[in-house]
Every structure is written in C-alpha cells, then in structure tokens.
Amino acid sequence: MTVKVLIVDARPERSRALEQALHEAGFDVVTRVDEHDDLYAIMTREVPDAVIIDAALPSRDTLEHMGQLGRRFPKPMIMLAEEETPELTREATSVGVSAYVVEDVQPALVRSMVNVAIASFESHRALKGELTRTQTTLAQRRTVERAKSRLMQAHALTEDDAYQWLRKRAMNRRLTIFEVAQAVLATDDSES
Amino acid sequence: MNDRQTPRDAWPSPELDTLTLGMLPLNDAAPLVVARERGFFAEQGLDVTLSVESSWAGIRDAMQLALLDGAQTLPLMPLASTLGLDGRRTPMLSALTLSLGGNAITVSNALYDDMLAADPDAMAASPTSARALATVVRQRRETGAPPLRFASVYPFSSHRYLLRYWLAEGGVDPDRDLELRVVPPPLVAQQLEAGWLDGYCVGEPWNTLAARRERGRVLIGSHAIWQNGQEKVFAVREEWAQAYPATHRAVLRALLKACAWLEAPAHRGEAARLMCERGYLDVAPSVVEDSMLAEGASLTHGMSVFHRHAANFPWRSHLLWYAGQMRRWQHLDVDDAVLDECLSRCVRPDLFREAADDLGINYPLVDAKSEGEHGGAWVMEGRHGPLDMGGDRLLGGARFAPSLHS
Numbered sequence: 001m002t003v004k005v006l007i008v009d010a011r012p013e014r015s016r017a018l019e020q021a022l023h024e025a026g027f028d029v030v031t032r033v034d035e036h037d038d039l040y041a042i043m044t045r046e047v048p049d050a051v052i053i054d055a056a057l058p059s060r061d062t063l064e065h066m067g068q069l070g071r072r073f074p075k076p077m078i079m080l081a082e083e084e085t086p087e088l089t090r091e092a093t094s095v096g097v098s099a100y101v102v103e104d105v106q107p108a109l110v111r112s113m114v115n116v117a118i119a120s121f122e123s124h125r126a127l128k129g130e131l132t133r134t135q136t137t138l139a140q141r142r143t144v145e146r147a148k149s150r151l152m153q154a155h156a157l158t159e160d161d162a163y164q165w166l167r168k169r170a171m172n173r174r175l176t177i178f179e180v181a182q183a184v185l186a187t188d189d190s191e192s
Numbered sequence: 193m194n195d196r197q198t199p200r201d202a203w204p205s206p207e208l209d210t211l212t213l214g215m216l217p218l219n220d221a222a223p224l225v226v227a228r229e230r231g232f233f234a235e236q237g238l239d240v241t242l243s244v245e246s247s248w249a250g251i252r253d254a255m256q257l258a259l260l261d262g263a264q265t266l267p268l269m270p271l272a273s274t275l276g277l278d279g280r281r282t283p284m285l286s287a288l289t290l291s292l293g294g295n296a297i298t299v300s301n302a303l304y305d306d307m308l309a310a311d312p313d314a315m316a317a318s319p320t321s322a323r324a325l326a327t328v329v330r331q332r333r334e335t336g337a338p339p340l341r342f343a344s345v346y347p348f349s350s351h352r353y354l355l356r357y358w359l360a361e362g363g364v365d366p367d368r369d370l371e372l373r374v375v376p377p378p379l380v381a382q383q384l385e386a387g388w389l390d391g392y393c394v395g396e397p398w399n400t401l402a403a404r405r406e407r408g409r410v411l412i413g414s415h416a417i418w419q420n421g422q423e424k425v426f427a428v429r430e431e432w433a434q435a436y437p438a439t440h441r442a443v444l445r446a447l448l449k450a451c452a453w454l455e456a457p458a459h460r461g462e463a464a465r466l467m468c469e470r471g472y473l474d475v476a477p478s479v480v481e482d483s484m485l486a487e488g489a490s491l492t493h494g495m496s497v498f499h500r501h502a503a504n505f506p507w508r509s510h511l512l513w514y515a516g517q518m519r520r521w522q523h524l525d526v527d528d529a530v531l532d533e534c535l536s537r538c539v540r541p542d543l544f545r546e547a548a549d550d551l552g553i554n555y556p557l558v559d560a561k562s563e564g565e566h567g568g569a570w571v572m573e574g575r576h577g578p579l580d581m582g583g584d585r586l587l588g589g590a591r592f593a594p595s596l597h598s
Contacts, residue, residue, distance in 0.1 A: 038388050040373060058376030060247040061346050065374035068347045078253050078279045090257045098249070137244050140471035163469060171478040177468045 003109055006048035007032040008039070008057060011124070018052065018120040025116050035059040040066070043073065050074055050110075051100040052117045055093060063100050074100035080110065088114055095121045140178045147181035196552030196576055203445075203550055204438035205237070211443070212241045214251045214263030217473045218377070219396040219483055220291040220424045220496045221264050222463045227450035229466045235449075236442040244472060247376060248346040249279075255429065256282045261436075262428040262443060264290060268348040268514050270427050270538040275526065278348050283430035287543035288444050289510070290424040290451065292503050292582075294496035295351055295414035296399040297358060299391035300384045303328070303340065304409040314362070319416035319587065322362020329369045342366075343375035343383070343392040353517040354417045355393035361588045367521070381407045395423070396483035396496070397475055404479060413495070418563070419585040420501060422510035430537065444547035448504055452553075455499040460484045501582035502556055502574070508539045509560035509594035516592070545575075554579055564591040 005027050009015035012032075019029045030046045033039075035057045043051075043066055051074050053060055066073040077099040078089050088111060092099060097117045101110050124130070131139060144166070151162040170180045211233075215221040224242055227233050233240040243260060245251045252269065254260045256279050270286050272278035299307070303325075308315050310331065311324035329340065342359075344351035352372075359366045366372055375383055375392065381402040383389040391408075402408040414421060426447055433440050453459055464480040467473040473480055484496075497503045515531055518524035526534075541559045548555045554576040561572070564586040571578045586592065 035379065036382070055250060056246050058246045058378055060249040061376050062374050064247075064249045065347050076249060076253070076279060078256060086257065089253070090259065093253055093257060093259065098253075137242075137471040140474070141469070144469050144471070163465065167465075167468075167477050170476055174476055176474050177477055178471065178474060 002028045003049045006051045008053040010034040014124040021120045053098045055096045055098040144181045147184040198550045206439040206442045207436045208439045210239045211261040214243045214260040223450045227446045232446040232449045236446045252279045265427040267422045272348040286425040286427045287540040288426045292420045292497040293415045295395045297393045298408040298410045303390045320411045326363040339371045340390040341371045343373045351393040397479045400483040417587045420582040451499040506539045560594045562593045
C-alpha cells in the first residue's frame, strides 16, 4: 500500500522540500496546505493515511479532534506503537515535527516517514537559522527591551514612560508591542 | 507573612533548582508568567523557564514525553492522560487550580441576527438562552440548510462541555443538531468571518478580540453557565511528583503567591504588561488589558478568578463534575470504582494543604463540595476560620451533589 500523506505547514519552501523528500522515499503526498485552509473539509475529501504538521501550528488540536472521531482519521503519533517510538516521538517533538497516522500503517513505514520529516525540518532550520518558539519569545523580549532603551536614551524617558509610549502606539495602530518595538529599532536615530 | 505560616527553614528544600514549565498563550497563564517574572519562583529557589506551546496536544506530548516538569493544563487532562484516553497512558495529577471561569460563547453576526429574528424573548433573557438557536436549527432543517458549526478548543476541554451544557439547556442536541469542531482560539475569529464557523466557546483574549473587531457577538460567559467553575489547573506527572515532592511543594507555594498577587485589581494591568512585553502573548496590549481588567467584582464574560473564594483549592468534586459531563455525552466509559480511584490519584488536595500550611493560607477541610446550591457569596469552614466562598450556580438551576467514595 502507498501511504497517502497530507502536509500542513505555513512555510511553503519547507513543505515543498518535504513533499519532494517523501516522494523520493515512496510516499504519496496528497496535498500541502497551511493552517488557514479548512482542515475539516480537506481531511474529509482527501482521507489521508497520515498527516505531517508543523508542531508550532495551533491547528494540531483540530487533528486531535478528528482523531477522536473514528478509525478513518489519523491518530497522534504518541498514541501509536507505544513501546516502539518514544525516542522517535521525542526527537520529532524537539525539531517541531508532529505526525498523525491511521492505525493500520506498518510501524516501519511510520518510522521512515517521520525520519524523513525530521531530516527535512532540520535541514530547513539549519539553512534558515530559524528559532524555536521559546527562542522566539526570548528574541521578542530582547527586541522590546532594546526599543525601550532606545526610547529612554533618545527622549530622556523613564522605563515606564517608554513602555507606555510603545503601548499607546500599539493600541493606535492595532499592532503588538513587538511589532512597534521592531519599527522603533528600524528607524534611524535621527528620526526617532 | 503571618503567624500561621510554617517557619521558612522548616520547609523541605527542593530536589531540583531548574525547571521547565509549559503554558499556552492565554490570559489565564498569568499565574505562571507572574511567578516567573515577579520573582515568586526565584524566592523559592527555583530557576524556571516557561515554554510557550502552541496547542493542547503540544502540552500533552511534552508532558507525556517528560520534556516538561509541569504545565498549565485543562482540568480534564490529568484524568484523560491517566486513563489513556488522550495520548499515551501516563498518570498525571493536579494539586492546584490556576483559575476559575474566563470563557465565553460567541456567535457570528449573521447567526446573531437570525437568532434575534427567530426568538427575540429568548435573546432578551439574561443569561442569553440557546432557545433562539433551537428555533434557528429547526428552521434550517425545514429548509434543508446545512447544520450550523460550533467550535471549542480541544476534545478534553472545559469549553466543549460548557458549550454542550448551554446548548442542551436551550433544547439544542449538540450531536444531532449541529456540527461540532475543534478550532484553535487564534483562528476562530477569522473562521467566523470566513463563514466556516457560526459560533464557538473559547477563553480570553479571543472573545474580546472578535467582539472588538466586530466579527461576532459574545452571548454568554462561562460564569453564567457554571459560576466560578474550574478552568485551568497546574499538572505534573505522578511519577515526577513522587520523585520530587519538595520541588513540587515549592512550585505550588510560588504559584499560590502569584495567584494571590494577581487577585489585586491594581496588579492585573501589570500582569497584562508582563504577558505582552515579555513575549508570552503576541496580541495587542489593549486587548489583553481589557480582558484582564474586566470589573473585579462582577463576573463578566472574560473574568478569570485567580485566588479568592478558595479558587486554588483542587476540589475532587470539580473534576467529578467534568467527568459527569463526559458521561452525559457518552465520552467516558468507565465504572464508578475506576473513576473514584482515578479521582483520588489525579486530584491531590492533600498536597495543596501542605503548601498552603507553609504559607499560612486558609483552606477548606473537605475535598468535595456541591455545585448549584449558592447563587451568591457564602461561608465555609476552613482550617483557619471561615472562608468566603463565591456562588456556584449552574445554568437552569441544576444541582450537583458529588458522591465520592474515597
């Protein structure tokens, strides 16, 4: 049997590379979508045997629900082959790969598919120098801190005034604090 | 702090000093953020990293794979994980409730108009009844229109059962009359606008966000369905709690102090700021502030209760109420003996009391209480005198008297 795989990923470049790699390993990629597509409609139409989804996408929880609906929908990898895959599941989690698989796919094929996805995500990360969610949180925090000190120095503000300035601008422009902080840092000193 | 408190040097010292705890980007993760950023963890000798996960499935995986020491979870997660219903069978427990309430049900503008046209009286009722929705469902069936779609956030979620409770109370059969989905909170407003969803039950800041953008109408808050109902808990693996009891106790002390700190309305603005400024919640600060600062006294739709009314006490009866809802909809197929055993493993008031004793905080002497008996403030006997309890009204006036055998 050829395993039909659905890829859910918001980064087209990475998902194209993954599709290619899976194809070379003998898997049939039915389609690639990002999470702004209607997953219920796609899953019902394509009936994939497996789904590879970027673990950073909140839409994983939609797949959890479908997995609870019945046999025809793929289940989270952590529920499968309990004794066989904990290491692989841990490794997949650490590089941001989540897999969902229907129960009758052979464990060896599951391992192979997940390994292909792990390798693909890892090489993309190495290439792009992308950050994990925790690293992103820290990077955002540093950006906000830098923007505040820039404002404090340029306008002789207190830290609290600098925060209130960022907050007010975020409110007026419907932006997040981080986006305003980025804009502050992108401006030349002469303009700020 | 007070003279009931155990002297600090009598506290057992934590076995671990570095921890990673999981959370989702939600308002009610505030106790963890505050404990980290205001130094309550540090005060207990703990260096804590908060790992911001993207989905409840992500929290479950990381907990079951032992990549996290503990996490903010939905109240049903310890039970579902212990029974092997959710992911790999992994015993988990909670000894502290992080928050009560804070969810709401929102519908699209189009459905709101249909409901108003179908039954203006039901729409004028307070709280808003689902009776108007029942009429819309009937009309749609007669004209051959497809079923309406409603979403909650996870299969084993409080949101799912609060939504079903409200629907059933108004005469809507959630399984027959609607298509129920799971859609993550950051996507619901957009799906409402795209017409993929007609309504949803989620937590803050996501209701405020949709209402702000005029994409939907908030119909009812969770406090009007289950007043002061349990919402998020702090969970750890049973194995972890057994291996690191003093660390667990220190985490509980830090979270208790963070929750008490959050109770002061003056601190909520600062908490909102910490959430946004430190990168935990990537949403406009005004939205977080609005939903965090909702009037302290009245339980508006977005209001999370973090400490008062013995909010942090892990009631066995709270989890039993959720388990009862799961049974009501045929989502839980275990007998009473198994459920009882599970409840005593998954909910640990005894561990809560140790931490509360360290801090001299008052707590209930019993492990279970009834729900639906009190429409407003009442008093319960506590370890150090009377405890001011909040109302526990259930929509429609139902009463829940827990029968616990353990």
